[in-house]
Amino acid sequence: MLILVVGPSGAGKDTLLDGARRALPDARFVRRVITRPAEAGGEDHEAVTVMEFGQRSFAMQWSAHGLRYGIPLDIEDNLTAGRPVIANVSRGAIAEAASKFPVHVIEIIAPPKVLAARLAARGRESAADVAARLSRAVSLPEGVPVTRVMNDGTMDEGVARFVEAVTQATAAARRS
Numbered sequence: 001m002l003i004l005v006v007g008p009s010g011a012g013k014d015t016l017l018d019g020a021r022r023a024l025p026d027a028r029f030v031r032r033v034i035t036r037p038a039e040a041g042g043e044d045h046e047a048v049t050v051m052e053f054g055q056r057s058f059a060m061q062w063s064a065h066g067l068r069y070g071i072p073l074d075i076e077d078n079l080t081a082g083r084p085v086i087a088n089v090s091r092g093a094i095a096e097a098a099s100k101f102p103v104h105v106i107e108i109i110a111p112p113k114v115l116a117a118r119l120a121a122r123g124r125e126s127a128a129d130v131a132a133r134l135s136r137a138v139s140l141p142e143g144v145p146v147t148r149v150m151n152d153g154t155m156d157e158g159v160a161r162f163v164e165a166v167t168q169a170t171a172a173a174r175r176s
Contacts, residue, residue, distance in 0.1 A: 007108035019159035
């Protein structure tokens with residue numbers, strides 16, 4: 001099963017993914033390919049140029065915020081072998097993924113005040129940019145299973161909730 005992790009900026013997706021790696025050793029946590037320099041900060045990713053990106057094949061790809069994102073093609077081997085694959089993706093990429101793979105979406109959420117504080121603490125965006133991010137409403141496609149994980153407490157609480165959501169999603173997939 002391909003577990004797609006989505007949520008607004010500041011929800012803590014990368015923090016929860018990093019924290020869950022130790023608790024979910026059998027899962028493949030995908031390192032995304034992004035047309036963003038490695039030194040730009042944020043998640044650990046494979047930095048490539050736009051030209052390099054265009055020369056690669058991906059299991060899925062999308063554009064967001066002026067960047068190109070790709071999920072490596074080799075996840076198909078993991079999925080065929082029955083290994084859960086966990087990937088942080090844009091909500092706009094869910095439909096494509098669901099057309100190719102069995103998917104379960106885990107949406108990381110947090111109250112608006114928490115999101116605003118986290119985005120402001122990053123210092124990468126102006127107050128107007130933060131406000132614009134918070135005002136965006138993006139819906140999830142119909143017919144795809146979704147579990148929502150509230151990440152409004154400590155990191156350990158958020159990681160525990162996320163690990164439980166992954167465990168339940170993979171167990172349900174094995175039963176069906």
